[in-house]
Amino acid sequence: MTAFFQSLGLSYEWAWTVATLIGIIVISLLVMFSVAMVIYVDRKVLGAIMMRRGPNVVGPFGLLQSFADGLKVFLQETIIPSAANKGIFLIAPIITFTVALAAWAVIPFDAGVVVSDINVGLLYILAISSMGVYGVVMSGWASNSKYPFFSAMRASAQMISYEVSIGFVLVCVVLFAGTFNLSGIVNAQQGFGLGLINAYVVHPLLFPMWVVFFISSLAETARAPFDLTEAESELVAGYQTEYSSMSFALFWLGEYANILLMCSLNTLLFWGGWLPPIDWAPLYMVPGIIWFLLKTFMFFFMFSWIWATVPRYRYDQLMRLGWKVFLPMSLLFVAATSGYLMATGHFA
Structure with a gap:
């Protein structure tokens, strides 16, 4: 990615900085999305083992339940x-x-x-x-x-x-x-x-x-x-x-x-x-x-x-x-x- 930004005319220092910032943002978003999904998976696994449904209302199969919970605590x-x-x-x-x-x-x-x-x-x-x-x-x-x-x-x-x-x-x-x-x-x-x-x-x-x-x-x-x-x-x-x-x-x-x-x-x-x-x-x-x-x-x-x-x-x-x-x-x-x-x- 650094080489790509260098090809656009940026110096190595700026190209490395921009590439690193993009990498940090991508990894952070990926981790945050994964956290939302594993909270859902956690509750579904617990529900299955305890013989109950778990999240199944908000979104298809309850997939949006974690995002609904996040919106609730945010407000x-x-x-x-x-x-x-x-x-x-x-x-x-x-x-x-x-x-x-x-x-x-x-x-x-x-x-x-x-x-x-x-x-x-x-x-x-x-x-x-x-x-x-x-x-x-x-x-x-x-x-x-x-x-x-x-x-x-x-x-x-x-x-x-x-x-x-x-x-x-x-x-x-x-x-x-x-x-x-x-x-x-x-x-x-x-x-x-x-x-x-x-x-x-x-x-x-x-x-x-x-x-x-x-x-x-x-x-x-x-x-x-x-x-x-x-x-x-x-x-x-x-x-x-x-x-x-x-x-x-x-x-x-x-x-x-x-x-x-x-x-x-x-x-x-x-x-x-x-x-x-x-x-x-x-x-x-x-x-x-x-x-x-x-x-x-x-x-x-x-x-x-x-x-x-x-x-x-x-x-x-x-x-x-x-x-x-x-x-x-x-x-x-x-x-x-x-x-x-x-x-x-x-x-x-």
């Missing part, structure tokens, strides 16, 4: 509690939403289809995703209410706990791929399994790490059965209790954007990204972005399925799983992976 009045810290109260949902979108800057949808294909893309994802907790903590503190505050404390402890395990899982992937670049990690998976399967997950050392990463993704996004930050039985609606109108909608959109981000990372790091499942020439005729979207939405379906079928953990069980099971396990597999790769001459 509602924004209510700020009188005892709240108004500045931080309003900034918190903006931070959550902005951080959720910023992470998508390094996600490759296909070969070369990425806003910024940086060499440290994986480190960027870790840094950006860890900032998401600030919006939750700020909202809980600024609301000046005990239930949002308790929820914010839970969220900070929960996200920090599982980010540690996620970090060690990613070390195992980086050791195999030899790069922090997400496109490079996907390309390293081509023909990885027996020279035929395009996925890291088939390796005996990486399959358990994918299981840990997938479960940690649920905890990192506060998704059931780890939705202790929004446990209505003891915290009303958690850190969102005092929010209404578009400020609530920004939290809602940011949450689903983060869920889609984690689904896409499962796809990119372990399941071959935009590559077809099998390294067979006819399958490459299907555009890579189609494979990427199919795999990503497969993981979102699994997220919804788990939400509908698995009961919520107690908070002590949640923390024990993170610190006493996943952390030692991921550390052990980092050592096992590095030892295996050194023994097989991978680094040579």
